[in-house]
Amino acid sequence: MTTGTTIGTSVIRREDARLITGNATYVDDIKLLGMAHMAIVRSPHAHANILNVDVTRAANAPGVAAVFTGADIQEQLGSLPAGWVLPDMKMPNHPPIAFERVRYVGDAVAVVVAETPQAAADAVGLVDVDYEDLPAVVNAEEATQEGAPQLHDDAPGNVDFEWEVGGGDYEAASADAEVVVRQRLINQRLIPNPIEERGVVADYNRGTNQITLWTSTQIPHLVRLLFSAVTGHPEHQVRVVAPEVGGGFGCKLYIYAEEVICGVVAKILARPIKWISGRQEGYLATTHGRDHIADVEMCGNRDGTITGIKTTVYANLGAYLSTFAPGIPTVLFGFTLGGPYRMPNVSCKVYGVFTNTTPVDAYRGAGRPECTYVIERLVDMFSQEVGRDPVAVRRKNFIPRFSNGHEVSTGVTYDSGNYGPALDRALEILDYRGFREEQRAARREGRLLGVGLSSYVEICGIAPSAVAASLGAGAGLWESSTVRVHPTGKVAVYTGTSPHGQGHQTSFTQIASSELGVPLEDVEVFHGDTDKQQMGTGTFGSRSVAVGGTALYMSLQKVVEKAKRIAAHQMDVPHRQVTFENGVFYVEDIQERQMSWGDVVGEAYAAKNLPPQMEPGLEAVTFFDPENFTWPFGTHIAVVEVDPDTGETKVLRYIAVDDVGNVINPMIVDGMVHGGVAQGIGQALQEQAVYSENGQLLSGSMMDYAVPTAEDIPSYETDRTVTPTRVNPLGVKGAGETGTIACSPAVVNAAVDALSHLGVKHLDMPLTSEKMWRSVRDAKAALRAVRRERAIAGRASN
Amino acid sequence: MTTSIASPFEYHSPETVEEASRLLSRYGGGARLLAGGHSLLPLMKLRLASPEALIDLGRIGGLSYIREDDGGLAIGAMTTYAEIVRSELAAAAAPALAEAAGEVADTPVRNAGTIGGSLAHADPAGDLPAVVLALDAELVARSARASRSIPADRFFRDFMTTALRGNEVLTEIRVPGQGASSGSAYAKLANKASHYAVVGVAAAVRVEDGVCTSARIGITGAGPHAVRSRRAERILVGKAPGESSIRAAAQRGGVELAGQFNEDVHASAEYREDMARVFTGRALAAAFERAMG
């Protein structure tokens, strides 16, 4: 029974006060008695044999407690596993500290433990490592070619897996098609930039054999499981705590070398160990995202009907498999290649390739931005080729409205969709016709103005465990909750999700408050401590509300159900006659028969007059595993202007119309869209991780890696349509990643549109000012050459 | 390499310039002066610089001011960008300076970074070196015993190398009066990551009786150090300013750097070469507008 007063309202975020007043506890705020500090000696070579590691000077340096090489403790450290296993995938060894060979700049070769962070940092420079340099490869396509340096003996040709998905018959469709457009697309490598870098504090209790890890992670429960699996330390004697976590964007979604090393070293030395990553260190040692080289094509007919899409992707995995790496460029990329369109024929082949670079894994959107980029660039190229408006082509090919499942050719079933209205609303906000007129006028003045669309469907609510397992997931992906009602009626919610900026404390409180009719202040949400919460999965893939929120909703239902039985017993009526609304249990038509929430909870604990056989207390646990993913969608539009002299490209307007199903807190969802779009603009215009040919990270700091700032983004115009899902009772789909998923192709399409009259058909991200300057210059030169030739030909024929 | 913790160093906070200079001599090259710290400390945290000692200029009184000086400006070396941006005096007497200071990085950097630190550091992509070249400034350097004045034209010697001697402290920047009907401006293509200049151009011009009687152009970001663009200046002097003369001058913006244009992850030499032209044109157009407006 929903009392429904606070679901759907923009409740101010409950977590913000402590965050902005410096009262939040992050990993680096944790200080334990006797704590030592760890620093890591990292390889400056992208690929080299380790001939010798001499720690004598470091071990004797002032303040140094211990130095360990990979060879010293390889037994205890084990090998980091991949948690997503594809058919015929190779599983090369991934030692937390390298001991024979280093495979990327930043690979750990030794650790120094000292009394202060300063002493540890000083001693790092005193560890003498002899390397024998080996040739390196950084480009995924080149890595598969003959003669390329080989990273792992058990992955010949550096190919970790070849993965395929499809539906229909693309080759037949393209043979029949009137038009086929083809393009090579580079989806460049990005570096995630949460404000808080990673960090770990590990403590070992010799008396109880308990290891406690405080770590900046999105998945404390899985870290416990994997830590135990890797080190052999029993799982019930491992506690993992994710305290306040300052952002993640996917890069804190894994078991990391440093978590294992800190835990093991704390156990060996029997003292607390702290390791905190600096920003530059994070750029080397925390996962990167994207990095696809894709050959893509789309076929269809001159009337604008699209009949198929094909992609062949070289996905760069970096030097080793990160925990979820194999799932990102495959499952989260290939299944939605039809997008919101009727796409009868899909062909997708992905090569997962090792290179001498930092490992690549999920980054906000994780596979779906890469997928949407392929589809939406192709739709624009196809529209241009058939000479039709990109809006009309999109509309013509949309899957018609459906509310209870639609199976697409790749075999997955979208939950609900109604794609036209989101597109219409976005066009209305823009005034599409008006803009086209403005664009024509601007062109006459030599200004370069463009508009770009991106209509998308994505996979959220990453869960259905059986489905995920059949696709390679190594762990169940359900979510869990406990609702514990205290005798005074206050409510503690324990969720298995692990928020790190998303505002769960607010939205989960709203769900509880709505269902129980208690004020927001009477609810507290606890998360991120494996000793406090039941096993959970974590926060990623826009799953927390759709899966974890539902688990919470179901526990609340159980609590209400029990409370109603108690109330019925107390009021001496059959329990079906009891209604619960706004925190009051009452019997229809009998005014005097009612009990407050507090009275009923009090009875549950007083236990002096409970229904026969009923246990005392008021608490419920739920593990929820939905039957399907959820499939948000929408249309984003970007308007850009390119400076013809400098190439500087500015996003003038950005319109986002998303459909994430029902919305619990509109302000939080808007914030999610805003942040995601900023990151999408960052990818489209300016972010890129650049490696030199020999594997040095050239964009190795924030002075060189261009994270967007307020100056680089416009004031957004957002709206929503609402198409609830039937996959969960809340009707929510997930709203964490739509921004990055939809944005980049909208911006690139706009930039290509701005230069289209000069003959430009495609531009690879990022659209740096130099790249745009070059495109404008070359396109103008080509036009001039054509005109000159025409003039000469004209003269000759006269 | 990956640390963000500086090597150990000694720390001094002298109260006079003389004492600071003596400390510099005492360490014989092993010490560095500390001003706003926004160039030096990042280098130290990355251990790209590991000085034996830091000599903090923050306790020395009287190094932070902007005052009128003989029709021009005298600016203390420890004056921050933010102070320059807020100064009406600077805005009136040397708009290019105020403009450039306002375009340095972001608010926190502008609140800490100093004009003296920027010039002494001589980062090839720093904004202010171009401005002092265009404004024909004099840079006052003091040691324990002596004081001398170095024309901006002779200050920037090479990549991060200036005319300052090992025991000298830069104490003041003197910007001469630019005269009536003069104008100056700064135009910059900022690196998206750091905001440093990919190319930055400062121009200072004077127009008398409809004719350009003086033009000075400083270019930063494009080459190993900030330079004057004399070939472009020469085109302007003696002519009536206008679109065509600006265009002709802009065509020669930065030609002095031919073969020496920087090339890095942010921009190729070819792009910088063209941006030197584009931003020379933009800075000149704005400077002339101020001169004649």
Ligand SMILES: Cc1cc2nc3c(=O)[nH]c(=O)nc-3n(C[C@H](O)[C@H](O)[C@H](O)COP(=O)(O)OP(=O)(O)OC[C@H]3O[C@@H](n4cnc5c(N)ncnc54)[C@H](O)[C@@H]3O)c2cc1C
């Ligand atoms: C994120 C970031 C972005 C930046 N972006 C820009 C930008 O867009 N444009 C730009 O121009 N700069 C930029 N900078 C650099 C900034 O402007 C620095 O503050 C400036 O270059 C140095 O000034 P400082 O006072 O901080 O000097 P410090 O860092 O303290 O010193 C720099 C050097 O100069 C020496 N020095 C300092 N003062 C004196 C003196 N009085 N006499 C002799 N030697 C002295 C020091 O010994 C040291 O070697 C940026 C810096 C950061 C951190």
